[in-house]
Amino acid sequence: MIQEIKFLLQKEILLEYRQKYAFGGLLLYTISTIFICYLSFKGFIDIPGWNALFWMIMLFASVNAIAKSFIAESKGRQLYLYSLASPQSVIIAKIIYNTMLMLVLSAINYLFYTLFLGNPVQDKLMFLICLVLGSTGFSIVLTMVSSIASKAGNNSTLMAVLSFPLLIPFMISLIRLSKNAIDGLDYIVDYPFILMLSAINLIVLILSFILFPYLWRE
């Protein structure tokens, strides 16, 4: 199974490298959004606003990015894939690929955000941990929701409607943790949030692993 995962992952990365379709679109979307926010706020933004806006942009960019993960394949190719690889390998490969995409996205987001709106973050290590946890979480939840939505006809409204309620409490913890990081608070304050975020990531990962085979049957 590890071989299958490696192979599927390589396929995804190769496709992306050749076409740069998702990555390019994502980059453009993120930078445009940040630029518009910069223009609206006229370059001056207070810390809670900085924090909240950062995660809002991440949220919408992630939903856009991962919505495309299951629709790109045509019917014939999906049937071929179905006969070759086990569903668990498919979902794990997609999750790993989307996590990588999300990490890159969050790095770009942070970079351009700092460029336009300043960098008030005091505890950079904790903020990075927050970014990693957030990216992983978005990727896992959104990959699962995207697979559900792809079976329902790829309506992008459905994707958004299904994902937002699931992400709300996740976002709340994430924003609290990132605010603590920006303010440079002591690590002991952060432990419950880190625990919570890691727990959600783990639970959703296990659920996806168990439930995806039922979705995969054509």
Added chain:
Amino acid sequence: MRRVWWKYAAIILLIYTFIAGFLLDVPRLPILHETIRNLYFHVSMWFGMIILLVCSLVYSIRYLGNSDLKSDLWASEAAKVGVFFGFLGLATGMLWAKYTWGAWWVNDSKLNGAAASILVYLAYFMLRNSLDEEQKRARISAVYSIFAFSLMMVFIMILPRLTDSLHPGNGGNPSFGKYDLDSNMRMVFYPAIIGWTLIGVWIWQIRIRMALIKEAMYTLEDSQKRE
């Protein structure tokens, strides 16, 4: 009579709850005063919601096991009644909050978690509506239902305990049990939970029968048209 005894029991329990709930003595607590009586309604609603959503989860898992559309029907109707109880829980909670905390809604993690859970289940219904083919709809909504229930448990049980909260029992506040439940309140509280849950199950059964009758009607109409 044997098969409907529980319906009579539900009615009697609820009448008891209403009468005893308002007439029996309750302990006087600071800030809460007499509003503690809302415990019989607000908390019972949430218990009822969780029990019905557990039923929905069980029938979703059953559907994934046996692929019988009846299990799917039972699961979706249980979810509907569960969400209805959830709305009632939110409404009673908001009413209670207005008179004790001063506002209809506060930025509290249990409230946010509860609202997010209701939204998750509303998304479940939207998902069901967007799929036409029966088996596919049943399978996909069963998967989403299992997903939604697990996350709901995280949102309303685990998350509030880890963060600050105004609710009793979470975020460092002692729960109600410490204050007063060892007195008269238990006598009304437990029957209230059982009564409201039985009413919820009754509504669920009626909805299932209605759905089955509608289906039989459509099948009959179809076969008549073809003749």
